[in-house]
Amino acid sequence: MSGAPAKPIRPAAPADVPALAALHARAFPPDECWGETAIRAMLGLEGGFGLLAGAPDGFVLARAVAGEAEILTLAVDPAARRLGLGARLLSATLDAVADRGAACLFLEVSEVNAPARALYARAGAEEVGRRRRYYADGSDALVLRITPPSGSTG
Ligand SMILES: CC(C)(COP(=O)(O)OP(=O)(O)OC[C@H]1O[C@@H](n2cnc3c(N)ncnc32)[C@H](O)[C@@H]1OP(=O)(O)O)[C@@H](O)C(=O)NCCC(=O)NCCS
Known part of the structure; x- marks a missing residue:
């Protein structure tokens, strides 16, 4: 991709929570978006952390505990x-x-979120489960697993 340099990714701090909630509301339908209380709670989970870029233009919340990790949201x-x-x-x-x-x-x-499924497929995601009618629109949730790179030096 050419053009402006990529905006750096940095850890999310408590002061970012209002902006993250506003971004989540722009990125998800009203019945799926998380408010400040939910985002603060996710960041406060054992092993919970957030990464963001831009003003923010995008962020991820995730947690890593006892050798396993999960993405809580990506927007x-x-x-x-x-x-x-x-x-x-x-x-x-x-x-x-x-x-x-x-x-x-x-x-x-x-299963109907084609953009996200394409993004995860490119990262090598494998489907390891399915939760029937998990979402408010009646769609199934696919449970995906991605293997992180080994030997990361951060
Ligand atoms: C899914 C989401 C995070 C992707 O973010 P993004 O910054 O647009 O993704 P990227 O530009 O990094 O795309 C990387 C690759 O993913 C795939 N992809 C992303 N959006 C796509 C789309 N609309 N259609 C098809 N493939 C898509 C493509 O392979 C793309 O590579 P390419 O642009 O070189 O073809 C964004 O669409 C989003 O926030 N959606 C709403 C919230 C959501 O669904 N979050 C995930 C919940 S599990």
């Missing part, structure tokens, strides 16, 4: 999509959980 502003930010956030998350000793990263994605 890119509709105005900033298809510029590689989702892929960079996913890659940074894989590095971060590898540094925390996780051997695998799990996530759930709606």
